[in-house]
Amino acid sequence: MAMSHDLQLIFLGLLALASSLAIATDPTQLQDFCVADNTSNIFVNGFVCKDPNLVNENDFLFKGLNQPGNTANQLGSKVTPVFVTQLPGLNTLGISLARIDFAPYGLIPPHTHPRASEILVVIQGTLAVGFVASNNPDNKLFTKVLKEGDVFVFPQGLIHFQLNIGNTNAVSISGLSSQNPGVITIANAVFGSKPPISPYILEKAFQLDQKTVEILQAKFWTNNS
Incomplete structure (x- = not known):
């Protein structure tokens, strides 16, 4: 039976949507793992896979996220990333995270992650956070004060910030939807x-x-x- 014109349009729309989603995220893995070979001088979109026979448990392990970052800088903040360059086992998995330490009134200034959305949870302290929508139509600001245990999400590519509004240190953990969010x-x-x-x-x-x-x-x- 021939497909009706309306069904053809729906099918083409769904196909276009699926294609757009496929190219908007990190590549899907085609094997159990592809541990990044940081010694390779071959340039690809991501990292070359380490020989699976040489992979061990340490390739999937990162230690030290319990250690506070040094916030003695003009921003009063420190990001400790756990991206593919720090944890090779993340290669092709499309995820990463970071610890963010804030001195009193420390700031993560307005920035974007071109390849990832970010979900942030406050571990300690009180943060004022926000992101700005695109300039169609009016660059609307979405902002909130977060306390310990609160979670906030920043959509991919949008300008966002975090500010410690307390007079004590603050800590948050962010998950990102890319092995290398930028x-x-x-x-x-x-x-x-x-x-x-x-x-x-x-x-x-x-x-x-x-x-x-x-x-x-x-x-x-x-x-x-």
Whole structure:
């Protein structure tokens, strides 16, 4: 029986949706595991698999997430990542996590993860968190104050932040939907790029004068991971 026009449209729509989902996430594994071979000089989308006969339990183990990060920097925060580069067994699994330590009033500045959504749980302290929707239609801010045990999710690719609003240390754990989520810290990328973006572009984009742009470009932009 021939498929009706409406059914054809539905089928094509579902096929397009499935295809878009397939290319929007980390590749699906085709074997039990593909432990990253960090010694390989071959470049692929991900990491070359280590010889399965050489894989052992330590390839799936990361120790030290119980250790506080050093927050003695201008942001007052420290990210301890557990991505594929720290835990080779994550290769092709599409997941990772990070511990985030905050000094009193410490900040994780506005940033994005181009390849992952993030789910955050507060272990200790009180955090003000939020993300900004895309500029269609109005860059709406979604923000919340989180206490111990609260969970918040940041959709993939959207600008988000976390701020310790207490006068004591805070700790959170984040899970991410990629083995290598990437991070673009907005201020660092815009004002700290090498070579620098033309001041004229930044003046017009941020509606600033040339002197202010030059001051911002001359600053040392901290990487807290």
